[in-house]
Structure formats: structure tokens, C-alpha cells
Amino acid sequence: MKSANDIMLNDFVIRFANVNGSGSASANGMFAKALFRMGIPVSTRNIFPSNIEGLPTWFEVRVNDRGYLGRREGVDIMVAMNAETFEEDVNSLLPGGYLVYDNSKELPKSLLRPDINLIGVPISTMLLSEFSIQKQRNLFKNITYLGVLAGLINIEFEIITGMVSTQYKGKDDLIEPNIRALEIGRNYALKYLDAPIRFQVKRSDKVGDKIFVEGNEAAGLGAVYGGASVCAWYPITPSTSVAEAFEKHANKLRIDLETGDKNFAIIQVEDELAAIGVVIGAAWNGARAFTTTSGPGISLMSEFLGLAYFAEIPAVVWDIQRSGPSTGMPTRTQQSDLIGAAYASHGDTKHPLLFPTTPKDCFDFANLSLDLADRAQTPVLVMSDLELGMNQNLSDPFKWDDSAKYDRGKVLSAEDLEKLDSFGRYLDVDGDGIGYRTLPGTHEEKGSFFTRGTSRDEYAVYTESPEAYERNMKRLEKKWETIKTLVPEALITMNGSRMGVLYYGTTALPMPEALDLLAEDGIILDQCHVRAFPFGAEVSKFVADHEIIFVVEQNRDGQMRTLLINELEVDPAKMRKVLYYAGLSISANNIHRQISEYFDQNNIAKVSEVKS
Amino acid sequence: MTFVAKPQIHHPSLRRNDLGLTRRDYEGSVSTLCAGCGHDSVSASVVQACAELSLPPHRFVKVSGIGCSSKTPSYFLNKSHGFNSVHGRMPSVMTGANLANRDLMGIGVSGDGDSASIGLGQFAHIVRRRINMLYLVDNNGTYGLTKGQFSATNDKGSTSKKGIPNLYEPIDLVSMALQLGASFVARSFSGDKKQLVPLIKAALKHKGMAFIDVISPCVAFNNHVGSTKSYEFTRDHLDTAVNADLILTSPEVTADYEEGAREDVAMPDGSTLRLYKLDADYDPHDRVGALNYVQKMQEEGTVVTGLLYVDTDPVECHDIMGTVKTPLAELTEKELCPGSKVLDSINKSFR
Numbered sequence: 028m029k030s031a032n033d034i035m036l037n038d039f040v041i042r043f044a045n046v047n048g049s050g051s052a053s054a055n056g057m058f059a060k061a062l063f064r065m066g067i068p069v070s071t072r073n074i075f076p077s078n079i080e081g082l083p084t085w086f087e088v089r090v091n092d093r094g095y096l097g098r099r100e101g102v103d104i105m106v107a108m109n110a111e112t113f114e115e116d117v118n119s120l121l122p123g124g125y126l127v128y129d130n131s132k133e134l135p136k137s138l139l140r141p142d143i144n145l146i147g148v149p150i151s152t153m154l155l156s157e158f159s160i161q162k163q164r165n166l167f168k169n170i171t172y173l174g175v176l177a178g179l180i181n182i183e184f185e186i187i188t189g190m191v192s193t194q195y196k197g198k199d200d201l202i203e204p205n206i207r208a209l210e211i212g213r214n215y216a217l218k219y220l221d222a223p224i225r226f227q228v229k230r231s232d233k234v235g236d237k238i239f240v241e242g243n244e245a246a247g248l249g250a251v252y253g254g255a256s257v258c259a260w261y262p263i264t265p266s267t268s269v270a271e272a273f274e275k276h277a278n279k280l281r282i283d284l285e286t287g288d289k290n291f292a293i294i295q296v297e298d299e300l301a302a303i304g305v306v307i308g309a310a311w312n313g314a315r316a317f318t319t320t321s322g323p324g325i326s327l328m329s330e331f332l333g334l335a336y337f338a339e340i341p342a343v344v345w346d347i348q349r350s351g352p353s354t355g356m357p358t359r360t361q362q363s364d365l366i367g368a369a370y371a372s373h374g375d376t377k378h379p380l381l382f383p384t385t386p387k388d389c390f391d392f393a394n395l396s397l398d399l400a401d402r403a404q405t406p407v408l409v410m411s412d413l414e415l416g417m418n419q420n421l422s423d424p425f426k427w428d429d430s431a432k433y434d435r436g437k438v439l440s441a442e443d444l445e446k447l448d449s450f451g452r453y454l455d456v457d458g459d460g461i462g463y464r465t466l467p468g469t470h471e472e473k474g475s476f477f478t479r480g481t482s483r484d485e486y487a488v489y490t491e492s493p494e495a496y497e498r499n500m501k502r503l504e505k506k507w508e509t510i511k512t513l514v515p516e517a518l519i520t521m522n523g524s525r526m527g528v529l530y531y532g533t534t535a536l537p538m539p540e541a542l543d544l545l546a547e548d549g550i551i552l553d554q555c556h557v558r559a560f561p562f563g564a565e566v567s568k569f570v571a572d573h574e575i576i577f578v579v580e581q582n583r584d585g586q587m588r589t590l591l592i593n594e595l596e597v598d599p600a601k602m603r604k605v606l607y608y609a610g611l612s613i614s615a616n617n618i619h620r621q622i623s624e625y626f627d628q629n630n631i632a633k634v635s636e637v638k639s
Numbered sequence: 640m641t642f643v644a645k646p647q648i649h650h651p652s653l654r655r656n657d658l659g660l661t662r663r664d665y666e667g668s669v670s671t672l673c674a675g676c677g678h679d680s681v682s683a684s685v686v687q688a689c690a691e692l693s694l695p696p697h698r699f700v701k702v703s704g705i706g707c708s709s710k711t712p713s714y715f716l717n718k719s720h721g722f723n724s725v726h727g728r729m730p731s732v733m734t735g736a737n738l739a740n741r742d743l744m745g746i747g748v749s750g751d752g753d754s755a756s757i758g759l760g761q762f763a764h765i766v767r768r769r770i771n772m773l774y775l776v777d778n779n780g781t782y783g784l785t786k787g788q789f790s791a792t793n794d795k796g797s798t799s800k801k802g803i804p805n806l807y808e809p810i811d812l813v814s815m816a817l818q819l820g821a822s823f824v825a826r827s828f829s830g831d832k833k834q835l836v837p838l839i840k841a842a843l844k845h846k847g848m849a850f851i852d853v854i855s856p857c858v859a860f861n862n863h864v865g866s867t868k869s870y871e872f873t874r875d876h877l878d879t880a881v882n883a884d885l886i887l888t889s890p891e892v893t894a895d896y897e898e899g900a901r902e903d904v905a906m907p908d909g910s911t912l913r914l915y916k917l918d919a920d921y922d923p924h925d926r927v928g929a930l931n932y933v934q935k936m937q938e939e940g941t942v943v944t945g946l947l948y949v950d951t952d953p954v955e956c957h958d959i960m961g962t963v964k965t966p967l968a969e970l971t972e973k974e975l976c977p978g979s980k981v982l983d984s985i986n987k988s989f990r
Contacts, residue, residue, distance in 0.1 A: 289962050312700060
């Protein structure tokens with residue numbers, strides 16, 4: 028089936044089907060990293076169960092020289108190592124695809140398709156004669172198929188052997204057998220198989236200075252750089268690794284060299300209520316503080332978020348979104364917490380949201396969210412998701428400007444207070460709706476006030492006066508207007524179309540490819556990559572200036588669309604839903620399909636048709 | 640509600656402490672609680688204790704939850720910041736405040752609804768985290784603001800104002816605090832300032848989690864015949880294990896106490912905690928013994944008061960965590976930000 032002229036160089040999707048807990052993650056990770064080190068853009072997707080051991084897990088790698096990083100539908104190479112899902116895995120291959128499997132035991136013919144290439148490798152049999160310990164035989168299956176793949180698709184072998192040596196540094200006795208297993212696989216492929224196959228890799232220059240990292244790692248590191256000194260959290264997938272990354276990096280980077288003391292505090296508390304409570308207490312008392320959670324945690328934090336909104340206390344919450352509602356699919360991605368987060372808590376509350384797309388965004392937004400929370404004296408939620416947080420993504424390298432200062436917002440020092448005749452915590456001195464705050468313990472006589480979730484006047488004195496209550500609520504509204512000028516602007520690309528596409532967060536990842544696919548059909552759209560809520564004037568203008576806006580997102584109800592309609596008061600009819608919410612990340616093919624269909628069904632002229 | 644405006648001028652006869660301040664400098668705004676509320680006596684005891692210890696009145700953080708008790712941080716130390724947070728969640732807010740600035744003294748005030756019901760989890764966890772603070776519970780066994788429902792500390796069989804008995808087991812916060820690792824545990828009675836003030840002083844000097852459960856009768860909803868948290872019942876069923884006094888300098892303050900076994904405990908700052916053991920066999924350094932004693936007396940219908948347990952070598956959360964001595968809130972970019980050079984090498988590790 029292979030012919031020289033249909034070789035697919037650096038352009039395919041490979042999926043590994045494994046059993047959870049079998050040690051496959053390490054080999055699969057090395058596969059992706061090896062291609063990255065060959066300069067080829069790759070993106071990874073870990074499709075894992077909510078389980079410790081024994082259930083099916085898949086690892087997918089998109090290899091694409093053009094830098095398309097979103098998920099692509101269909102699998103070109105399937106490494107089927109899980110008997111339980113074998114049939115399903117075989118069926119997910121595209122025609123002409125390759126099935127790599129262990130043929131030590133004969134498989135029922137009925138399972139195999141005639142339109143795919145079968146690459147049976149006697150992995151178990153080979154390991155049986157090579158290794159005496161059963162545990163090793165099982166464990167080395169993974170590294171052996173990595174060796175097979177190296178032979179099949181032309182991975183530079185020294186890169187993999189180099190990684191094995193680095194990985195097991197300090198456990199040197201593991202290096203030799205791992206490399207031996209790699210070689211067994213590779214030699215088998217070169218000797219007995221028709222290698223290389225149609226899908227091949229070749230050193231490229233498309234990666235440049237990019238890095239390959241998980242969004243959660245970037246977020247945790249970013250919080251260290253952003254000056255967070257208190258982190259309180261409660262374990263929940265897929266957010267746990269944010270706190271773990273913060274702790275790991277802080278333990279290296281935030282230690283007082285003389286005393287060995289920690290310039291940070293991290294605490295795993297009893298639940299999400301306590302986590303946000305600790306953050307609010309710490310921020311009230313002058314520290315930069317954050318917590319990290321997922322949808323169920325946002326639900327639990329809601330009462331406290333309302334307090335922080337009303338009492339005007341900075342707080343940063345990372346929401347690594349997963350599939351809801353309720354426990355939903357806890358190990359699958361989604362963008363379904365938008366409305367819950369934007370308006371979290373009872374009463375008239377609203378909170379700024381930031382939408383990171385890449386690990387670089389996660390790093391930058393960690394600091395930005397702390398600055399914004401301090402500046403606006405309000406909770407800020409960073410809306411990442413499992414797709415970005417828990418998968419290694421290609422990203423621009425992290426950057427830090429050493430002359431940058433943290434924006435601590437309007438905080439009065441003892442010297443400032445000394446010069447004041449009177450202090451009113453909730454006075455709108457600057458006309459931007461944001462008052463000046465003082466930190467506990469600042470001054471002997473001046474600046475103390477009582478923070479509360481009940482209504483109060485400009486001087487923080489409890490009141491049930493209707494006028495004072497209304498003045499305060501109106502000032503909070505004014506502050507909301509100010510926040511619109513503080514959040515990151517949307518990235519807008521105008522192509523002169525009367526139709527636009529709007530997207531955010533990880534939905535931006537497949538967009539370059541989707542837009543190229545649409546362009547091939549003669550569909551040219553203006554683009555608005557929203558990066559924050561509330562929407563700035565540029566988003567408002569973009570929506571107003573286009574007849575139709577396709578809002579692409581990963582939830583059932585079109586939550587971003589609802590926010591746009593609600594906040595910008597636009598006609599819902601012009602806001603078209605483009606949705607995917609089944610738990611994987613949205614693919615370019617899907618976006619392309621839905622938007623094309625809309626054009627076809629409504630007989631809208633495409634550019635190519637207009638021209639002809 | 641009592642609403643008597645407080646005069647701004649200090650009476651010249653008011654005693655000045657080492658900072659040159661009078662008790663008035665430690666007061667708060669006028670209480671809006673019912674006249675005769677036990678909570679106001681607790682607030683007054685806090686004022687007296689802080690003034691007598693010559694603590695700087697602006698160097699506290701006062702945190703509370705929701706309820707009558709949680710209003711009280713307004714009524715003392717008005718030069719310090721206060722935070723009336725959400726119901727039952729004082730402990731988490733206090734934890735955060737303490738992590739951010741370990742130099743400020745923390746006073747957390749909570750009620751029995753706040754700490755024993757909605758916030759039982761947070762109470763348990765702040766105690767086991769050993770946050771350095773004074774945790775005061777104004778315990779009246781009832782929900783005052785919502786008009787007299789039973790709280791979880793209400794004794795089984797104790798009746799409501801309408802005469803309905805409580806059917807469920809009470810939660811004893813003192814026993815829980817002992818079991819969960821508090822290094823200072825006491826119980827007192829709002830009507831006994833002679834006992835309560837020294838306990839608060841000792842608790843403020845204690846470096847670690849100091850918990851004081853104060854029986855504080857609710858004059859509106861839980862001060863009738865049949866209630867086990869009324870003034871009358873409490874006075875009749877009190878038994879004191881150990882009274883305490885904190886001796887900073889001479890002259891010694893001993894005159895008020897009856898003769899009994901005395902024990903002096905050196906405090907970390909050089910002051911002396913003097914214990915008056917009314918039951919000569921009672922050992923206030925034995926956590927398990929204290930727990931047994933409290934439970935045994937409870938079986939007999941007696942409310943044990945006084946200093947029930949003190950760890951003379953306490954550990955607090957910052958010691959456990961190994962945090963820097965400087966308050967985290969005071970750290971700057973210099974200590975917090977590792978800089979671009981380090982970041983370059985971190986970037987390399989992701990290639």
C-alpha cells in the first residue's frame with residue numbers, strides 16, 4: 028500500500044492505546060519529546076480515565092510541520108497495546124492507516140480490517156527470551172514499541188537513547204536494559220518490517236526556540252514569578268498539578284539562601300471553601316495569594332467569591348475546567364464553567380475572567396491575574412482547561428522583564444496615611460470606582476477599618492441606608508467599567524469580511540487550521556480571539572461590525588455566546604453556535620464542517636463563488 | 640440594643656499601661672448586642688487583657704464569621720483591622736491572614752453555630768494546623784440572630800424558650816480542641832471576668848493555637864429555666880480545674896485566688912504563667928488526662944472551667960512550614976521573583 032510519492036512527512040496522528048498504570052506514559056512522553064527535539068511541531072493529548080490502574084488510557088500525538096496544534100480527527104498510526112479496547116482502536120484508524128500490535132498471540136481475523144496496514148510485532152515473545160524477570164518483561168513492552176516506531180518512522184535513534192540516559196540518571200542499572208529493549212524493537216522493525224512506512228519524520232526547523240510544557244506547570248511557575256506568596260488548595264483533577272508545580276518551583280526558587288526558610292507558604296486545606304477563604308484572608312492581609320481548582324470547586328467557592336467581590340478583596344482562582352455538570356467526565360476537557368465563574372455567588376456579582384490558550388499565556392496570566400486582582404481589588408478567575416493544563420503543548424518560551432514591578436494596586440502606606448486627614452475605604456477618590464485600601468497593622472492611629480460582607484458606607488461603617496447601599500452598588504458597576512480597560516485585549520484579525528468568528532482559550536488552538544480549511548472552501552472570516560471577560564471596547568465593536576458571528580466553544584449551551592449576548596446586548600440571531608463538548612478537544616475538521624454547513628444551508632456566497 | 644455614645648475624652652484617672660495607653664485605647668465601637676449579653680463581657684475582657692499586657696492596639700487582626708458573636712470584633716480594638724467574613728469560615732480567613740503576616744496577633748471570634756455546626760470542619764482543621772492565634776468561642780447554645788434555634792453545643796434535654804427539649808447530643812468544642820492538637824485549651828464563663836481576663840492574657844502570650852470556649856448566656860433566647868447555658872445554671876454547675884494568671888513583672892497578682900497548688904510555667908517571652916490548681920491532682924500538661932477529666936465531669940453535669948491544657952513547648956504552623964521570619968506580605972520582588980536569568984535555564988529544561 029505504500030508508494031514513494033504518497034509519503035506523509037511530519038504530518039500524521041499517532042495514538043497509543045494502553046492500560047492505565049502499565050508505565051506507558053514515560054515511553055509515550057519520550058516519543059513526543061523526541062519528535063519535538065527533531066524540530067517538528069507536536070501536540071499531545073492524554074485521554075485518561077478517572078482511575079489509578081487497569082482502565083483504558085490513550086495518548087495521542089499530532090505531528091504537524093505547519094504548526095497545526097489542535098486535535099485532528101482520525102488516527103494514522105495506532106499502537107494497540109490494550110486487548111480490551113483493541114476492536115475500538117482498530118476501528119478508529121483511517122483507511123490506509125497502520126496498526127502496530129503485539130502478535131505474540133494470534134488475533135481473531137475478524138478484528139482486523141482489510142483497508143489498513145498490519146504491523147504485527149512479537150513484542151512479548153522477544154522480551155520473554157531477553158529478560159528473566161516478569162515485571163521487566165511487562166514494563167519493557169512500552170520501550171520496545173518505542174524502538175519499533177523509531178525504526179518505522181525514522182526517529183533519530185540517538186535522541187531517544189539520550190533521553191533514556193537522562194531519565195534514569197542516578198538509576199544507572201536501568202539504562203542498559205531500557206536501551207536494549209529499544210534496540211530489540213528497532214532492530215525488529217528494520218529487519219523484518221517494511222520500514223520506513225508511509226508516515227515518516229524528518230528533522231525540521233519549525234520549532235525554533237519554542238518549549239514543550241504543560242499549561243499547569245506554566246501556571247505554577249508563573250505564580251512564583253508573579254510574586255504569589257500564599258497558595259491554598261484542595262486536590263481535584265485536572266488542577267492539582269498547578270499547586271504541585273508552584274510548590275516544586277518555589278522549593279527551588281523561593282528559599283532564603285542564608286536561613287533556608289521559605290519565602291512562600293503552600294497549604295493543602297480541607298476543602299475548596301477553606302482554600303478560597305485562606306486566599307481571601309491572605310490577600311486581605313497583604314500577600315499575593317491564589318488557589319487552583321476545577322468546576323466543582325468553583326461551585327463550593329461561590330459564597331466566598333461573592334464576599335470578595337462585595338468586600339473588595341483581591342483573590343486569584345485558577346479554574347482548570349473539565350467536563351461537567353456535577354462530576355461529569357472528570358478527566359475530559361471542556362469550557363463549561365464560564366457562566367458559573369463569571370457570575371459566581373448570590374446577589375449581583377460578576378468577576379473578571381482570563382482565557383489562556385498556550386503555556387506562555389498561563390505563565391503570563393499568573394502574574395497578570397495577581398496584578399489585576401490587586402489593582403481592581405476583586406477576585407480574578409483564570410479559565411484554563413484540562414486540554415491546556417495537563418497536556419504538553421508547544422509554546423513560546425517564558426519571558427520576564429527584570430525591571431517589572433508587581434502592581435499592588437491602591438494600598439496606602441503609613442506615610443500616605445500620615446498625610447491624610449480622613450480615610451474612607453470605599454470612597455471613590457479617583458473616579459474609577461476603585462477605593463484605596465489599607466493593610467492591617469500599618470499605622471498606629473489611622474487607616475483601620477472593618478471589612479464585611481454586609482452593606483456599609485464609604486467609611487466602611489455598617490449601614491442599611493438604601494441610598495448608601497445603592498451608591499456602593501453603582502460604584503462597583505463603575506469599577507466593572509474600569510476593569511474592561513485593564514484586562515488583556517482581544518486579538519483581532521480583519522480580512523474585510525462581513526462575518527466573524529470568535530473564540531477563546533484552547534478553542535484558539537485548532538483555529539489556524541480551521542481557518543485554512545475554510546479558506547480552501549472560499550470562506551474568509553474576520554477573527555476575534557477573546558482573552559478576557561468583561562469584554563473590552565474592541566470586542567464590542569467587533570461584534571457590532573459583523574452581520575454574523577460564529578462563536579466557537581467547547582460546551583453544550585454556548586456559554587461565551589450567552590455572555591456576549593447578555594453583556595453586549597446584541598441580537599442572539601446573529602450569534603451562531605459552533606460547539607463541541609464530548610470531552611475531547613474541539614478539532615479543526617469539526618469547526619470547518621459546522622461553519623461550512625451554515626454557509627451551504629443558508630446559501631451564502633463564498634469568496635470563490637463571488638469571484639467566479 | 641444598647642446605644643450609649645462613648646465619650647471621646649479619657650478620664651484622667653484611667654490607668655496608663657507601659658505604652659502610655661488607657662483601656663479606652665483598646666475599645667471598639669458601641670455594641671449593638673442586647674443589654675446583658677454575655678458576649679459584651681467577653682469583648683470587655685479582651686479589652687482589659689490587651690490593655691494590661693500593653694500590646695500595641697493596631698497590631699491585631701480580628702476575624703469572625705457570622706452571628707451575634709461575630710459582630711463582637713467591632714466592639715474591641717478599633718485601631719486594628721477587623722474582618723467579618725462568612726458563616727463558619729473564620730478559621731480559613733484567619734489561616735490566610737496568619738500566613739500572610741505572622742507578626743500580627745490573631746484574634747478569631749466565633750459562635751457555637753459558627754464553629755460547631757456550619758464551620759465544624761474549619762474549626763477542626765485550623766486547630767490541627769496549629770495557627771498561632773486566640774480562638775474565642777462565645778458559646779450560648781443558641782442561634783440568636785435567627786431567634787432562638789438550638790445550636791449543636793446545646794445539651795441534650797436542655798429546653799428552648801418555648802419549653803421544647805433538645806433531642807440530640809451536644810458537640811463539646813473543648814474536647815475536640817484537646818483531641819485535635821490545640822496547645823492551649825481553656826473554658827470560662829462570660830460572667831467570670833476574674834477568671835477570663837487572665838486566661839485571655841495567657842492565650843495571647845501563647846505561641847500557637849490557643850482555644851477558649853466561653854459559656855456566654857444569651858439573655859434573649861437561652862437564659863430561662865431549663866436551659867443549661869443560662870447565667871443561673873452555669874453559675875450553679877461550674878467547677879474550676881485550674882485558674883491562671885500571667886505575671887509580667889512584680890508585684891505578683893495572687894491575692895484574688897484561694898489557696899491551692901501553685902505552679903509557675905515559664906513563657907517564651909520571659910513572663911510567667913502561674914497556675915492555681917483548685918483540684919490538686921489535676922495536671923494541666925496532660926492532654927489525655929485533660930480530655931478524660933472534662934468528659935468525666937460532663938457526665939456528672941459539671942462544666943469544668945479554667946486552663947485545661949497548656950503545652951509548654953508549643954509548635955505553630957509557621958514552624959511546621961518553615962516559612963521565613965519576615966511576614967510574607969512584606970516580601971518584595973527581590974525575594975519573590977527569581978528573575979529572567981533563572982527563567983532562561985528553566986526554559987532550557989522544557990526543550
